[in-house]
Amino acid sequence: MRLATLRSGDGTVAAVAAGAEWAVLPHSDVGDLLRDPDGLRTARAVAAPSPAEGPATPAGGLAPVVPRPSKIVCCGHNYAGHIREMGRDLPEHPTLFTKFADTLTGPADTVTLPAWAGRPDWEAELAVVVGTPLHRATRDEALAGVAGYTGANDLSVRAWQHHTGQWLPGKAFDATTPLGPVLVTPDELDPATGLALTCRVNGEVVQSGDTADLVFDAPALLAYISAFTRLSPGDVVLTGTPAGVGAATSPPRFLADGDVVEVSLQGVGVLTTPIRIEFEECA
Amino acid sequence: MRLATLRSGDGTVAAVAAGAEWAVLPHSDVGDLLRDPDGLRTARAVAAPSPAEGPATPAGGLAPVVPRPSKIVCCGHNYAGHIREMGRDLPEHPTLFTKFADTLTGPADTVTLPAWAGRPDWEAELAVVVGTPLHRATRDEALAGVAGYTGANDLSVRAWQHHTGQWLPGKAFDATTPLGPVLVTPDELDPATGLALTCRVNGEVVQSGDTADLVFDAPALLAYISAFTRLSPGDVVLTGTPAGVGAATSPPRFLADGDVVEVSLQGVGVLTTPIRIEFEECA
Known part of the structure; x- marks a missing residue:
């Protein structure tokens, strides 16, 4: 599973690689997701194998993971x-x-x-x-x-x-x-x-x-x-x-x-x- | 002005020396008070000169300031x-x-x-x-x-x-x-x-x-x-x-x-x- 923190407006959102796309998760960043005991399970439920290079970088770009x-x-x-x-x-x-x-x-x-x-x-x-x-x-x-x-x-x-x-x-x-x-x-x-x-x-x-x-x-x-x-x-x-x-x-x-x-x-x-x-x- | 962070129940409260007593402030600790642009003014309004040794330590004791x-x-x-x-x-x-x-x-x-x-x-x-x-x-x-x-x-x-x-x-x-x-x-x-x-x-x-x-x-x-x-x-x-x-x-x-x-x-x-x-x- 590949997780990222995407920039979005003035803030960030956590996301998981789901095929060729990033699926946005209900956490503000990957640290926030890891601090939620159910965070990784939530991500796993929507994760899907990606191309080797992973999904494309989204328009807003990536924050520190x-x-x-x-x-x-x-x-x-x-x-x-x-x-x-x-x-x-x-x-x-x-x-x-x-x-x-x-x-x-x-x-x-x-x-x-x-x-x-x-x-x-x-x-x-x-x-x-x-x-x-x-x-x-x-x-x-x-x-x-x-x-x-x-x-x-x-x-x-x-x-x-x-x-x-x-x-x-x-x-x-x-x-x-x-x-x-x-x-x-x-x-x-x-x-x-x-x-x-x-x-x-x-x-x-x-x-x-x-x-x-x-x-x-x-x-x-x-x-x-x-x-x-x-x-x-x-x-x-x-x-x-x-x-x-x-x-x-x-x-x-x-x-x-x-x-x-x-x-x-x-x-x-x-x-x-x-x-x-x-x-x-x-x- | 002398500020302290008092232990109180499971948490802490900020306080200011007011004569022989600690006057409790509406902040969880002295760091929280300093992050509030009005924090020091709020404290100053209730501060009062203390004996040289300051107010006695309260029953719950002191947290790191x-x-x-x-x-x-x-x-x-x-x-x-x-x-x-x-x-x-x-x-x-x-x-x-x-x-x-x-x-x-x-x-x-x-x-x-x-x-x-x-x-x-x-x-x-x-x-x-x-x-x-x-x-x-x-x-x-x-x-x-x-x-x-x-x-x-x-x-x-x-x-x-x-x-x-x-x-x-x-x-x-x-x-x-x-x-x-x-x-x-x-x-x-x-x-x-x-x-x-x-x-x-x-x-x-x-x-x-x-x-x-x-x-x-x-x-x-x-x-x-x-x-x-x-x-x-x-x-x-x-x-x-x-x-x-x-x-x-x-x-x-x-x-x-x-x-x-x-x-x-x-x-x-x-x-x-x-x-x-x-x-x-x-x-």
């Missing part, structure tokens, strides 16, 4: 190949930080940054969306608590990320994290089997990863996080990015005004993000 | 004396991380941690509560946007804080950050003039700071944060802790079952936190 998660937790340093090529040992614990819901933006939205937000960079990621409350969950409980998978670009402002040792400022610029385009339920998609995760900048492939290469997979991350904080339906976990970010390229390469970033996750779809740099002054 | 902020941002390494005694230079940028609203707990609540949450430690802090929307605010706009000041204990699980270089897990255990006891408006309290900030463990003074010693003061922090993310009424910023945390004591000292931590902020009041360690097994 979960626009207002109560918690967004992100993992860094999580692809084994990338860690080894940096000469590091595999970590014992996941490297975690957070984003605010305000960071999210739609899967085809333009990301606008002021010029003083220096060294913007791409990070193609698999994102996991929580479906049931999780508190000190075992790995099996965590896996059973996954609502589905989607894609993300953890677009990072490297200059602000490295102002200090804590990454928050460079990870939390408002409306800079595309999330979507759709949520695919676990009966149709299993990242452990290996999904291709690709990032292109202006058409050129810059990242080419495989979700089977995650050091901490979705259930491992949810179990670890739920040891210290309760997770709720609609919460989002970004699982980290494979090799090939701009900061690690030689010479380093960053996003410029007019660039277009495409993150593609096999079985989920593509996030297309035009970049706009504003040359206003900093207050 | 702002129980559900949309954003909580915290600063580390922010007291000049502490930074210099560690042999470090004063930083150019604040070191920021976040907490979830679920971390908050009332100013007299017991904090319960599992035994596997190793090396729990205290951090007495001044907290700033936002009163107006702030986006790329100047220092003056930020200062004008402060709703008031309160106290906090950024109680930190050092073992989990240092699992990796990112501090989140040790800072985000649910219900471990006492916030309160009351919010004091800026017309009555100015941290720049120097407020005594003290932490006692079982009666022994372990931290003794002065808010005039902050490297990044309240308006500096709000201006910096609002450069990357919008702040809203009721958002909370923890400003960091002075010298004397347990991890920096020689030999290091951590909290144990039965300890009582008291954070005292001049002009605001005292947070009293009994510590309970549960010796259950980790899932």
Whole structure:
């Protein structure tokens, strides 16, 4: 089953893929649907198999598939190949930080940054969306608590990320994290089997990863996080990015005004993000 | 004016000090009051000077003064004396991380941690509560946007804080950050003039700071944060802790079952936190 949050007038509606169409559901977005204990059942009743590429994007466009998660937790340093090529040992614990819901933006939205937000960079990621409350969950409980998978670009402002040792400022610029385009339920998609995760900048492939290469997979991350904080339906976990970010390229390469970033996750779809740099002054 | 969030039945109510009593307001908590453009005016109309120690704590007790902020941002390494005694230079940028609203707990609540949450430690802090929307605010706009000041204990699980270089897990255990006891408006309290900030463990003074010693003061922090993310009424910023945390004591000292931590902020009041360690097994 493929779920999306469609923009509609001033708001949004949840929808499920039903053949070549999106069937609108009685929820304001996919997070709202997941918080309703009957939400997935309601969606399942009208879902129908779609063409491989899914229904066409509706006229109003797509919002972040979960626009207002109560918690967004992100993992860094999580692809084994990338860690080894940096000469590091595999970590014992996941490297975690957070984003605010305000960071999210739609899967085809333009990301606008002021010029003083220096060294913007791409990070193609698999994102996991929580479906049931999780508190000190075992790995099996965590896996059973996954609502589905989607894609993300953890677009990072490297200059602000490295102002200090804590990454928050460079990870939390408002409306800079595309999330979507759709949520695919676990009966149709299993990242452990290996999904291709690709990032292109202006058409050129810059990242080419495989979700089977995650050091901490979705259930491992949810179990670890739920040891210290309760997770709720609609919460989002970004699982980290494979090799090939701009900061690690030689010479380093960053996003410029007019660039277009495409993150593609096999079985989920593509996030297309035009970049706009504003040359206003900093207050 | 002194505002509090009182526990009442299954919920909470906002209240303002009116002489020796708390006058209940038509808002569910102080965050709800701050989000109402008329909230502070409503409170001001019934406020009256109180004895120095404020009205007595009501029978139901106090909730976190702002129980559900949309954003909580915290600063580390922010007291000049502490930074210099560690042999470090004063930083150019604040070191920021976040907490979830679920971390908050009332100013007299017991904090319960599992035994596997190793090396729990205290951090007495001044907290700033936002009163107006702030986006790329100047220092003056930020200062004008402060709703008031309160106290906090950024109680930190050092073992989990240092699992990796990112501090989140040790800072985000649910219900471990006492916030309160009351919010004091800026017309009555100015941290720049120097407020005594003290932490006692079982009666022994372990931290003794002065808010005039902050490297990044309240308006500096709000201006910096609002450069990357919008702040809203009721958002909370923890400003960091002075010298004397347990991890920096020689030999290091951590909290144990039965300890009582008291954070005292001049002009605001005292947070009293009994510590309970549960010796259950980790899932």
